[in-house]
Amino acid sequence: MKERIPQFLALFAERPIKEARGGKRAPELFATWLMVQTLRPAHIVESGVFGGLGTWLLERAAPEARLYCIDSAAAPRVYRSPHAEYFTRDFAELEWSLPRENTLLFFDDRADAVARVREAERRGFIHLVFGENYPAGHGESYSLKKALMGEAAPAPRGVVGRAWHAISGSRLGDAARYLEASLETYFEFPPPRVAPTTLWGEPWTDERYPTPPPLFEGPGDPDDLFVTEAQAYTWTCYARLKRSAT
Numbered sequence: 065m066k067e068r069i070p071q072f073l074a075l076f077a078e079r080p081i082k083e084a085r086g087g088k089r090a091p092e093l094f095a096t097w098l099m100v101q102t103l104r105p106a107h108i109v110e111s112g113v114f115g116g117l118g119t120w121l122l123e124r125a126a127p128e129a130r131l132y133c134i135d136s137a138a139a140p141r142v143y144r145s146p147h148a149e150y151f152t153r154d155f156a157e158l159e160w161s162l163p164r165e166n167t168l169l170f171f172d173d174r175a176d177a178v179a180r181v182r183e184a185e186r187r188g189f190i191h192l193v194f195g196e197n198y199p200a201g202h203g204e205s206y207s208l209k210k211a212l213m214g215e216a217a218p219a220p221r222g223v224v225g226r227a228w229h230a231i232s233g234s235r236l237g238d239a240a241r242y243l244e245a246s247l248e249t250y251f252e253f254p255p256p257r258v259a260p261t262t263l264w265g266e267p268w269t270d271e272r273y274p275t276p277p278p279l280f281e282g283p284g285d286p287d288d289l290f291v292t293e294a295q296a297y298t299w300t301c302y303a304r305l306k307r308s309a310t
């Protein structure tokens with residue numbers, strides 16, 4: 065991973081969106097870029113486009129791949145790819161006739177990530193990447209990390225869903241058990257560098273913030289993008305479904 069950083073940074077310097085408020089930052093994009101370069105998928109579905117910085121990077125990571133971009137907002141706010149197909153309906157509502165083996169699903173849409181895994185499994189997909197994979201107690205949506213840390217799934221929306229959730233009792237651990245049974249791989253990309261405190265101003269304890277060891281120790285060069293954007297680390301992960309699930 066360390067060896068790939070100079071190549072990533074040279075590319076990232078050309079990015080069309082420099083101020084990425086609400087969009088992706090360097091640690092997350094490095095992980096996504098690396099994963100795409102490693103897998104070399106022929107098809108990529110990006111769910112959650114926002115300004116389009118992720119789209120721009122995905123195109124450069126896999127120039128030959130077909131790209132399908134989904135966002136409930138009608139248009140990307142800054143960068144629109146001339147090559148991608150755009151959709152505004154949810155991933156779960158769209159028909160997909162893509163080869164499962166070499167399609168990568170990149171979910172960065174603040175939807176329930178465990179529900180995304182279930183939907184991907186139902187359709188036979190194998191390779192998934194999740195942005196904003198926040199730990200228990202943080203972030204606005206249910207992540208794989210929360211599930212694996214034992215946080216219960218949120219009650220579904222709507223009166224019927226909430227009622228069923230209440231009747232069926234505590235779901236604590238259900239999602240973790242499901243993930244352990246259905247995933248062949250769950251891999252969290254390490255932070256290139258670690259900020260002095262977490263994004264929530266707390267010390268990095270293993271109990272509340274279990275995190276892979278950083279690629280680089282120490283304070284680092286203050287001009288280094290991975291130093292200035294260190295707090296934007298989001299435990300981006302690769303999840304690979306078992307093939308037998310198809």
Ligand SMILES: C[S@@+](CC[C@H](N)C(=O)[O-])C[C@H]1O[C@@H](n2cnc3c(N)ncnc32)[C@H](O)[C@@H]1O
Pocket residue numbers: 086087088111112113114115116117118119134135136137153154155172173174175196
């Ligand atoms: C964290 S941002 C995505 C950042 C983006 N990947 C980037 O590279 O900058 C989340 C995006 O998800 C979109 N969104 C919300 N619900 C969605 C859904 N059901 N499907 C797809 N996108 C959704 C929002 O409109 C927002 O643009």
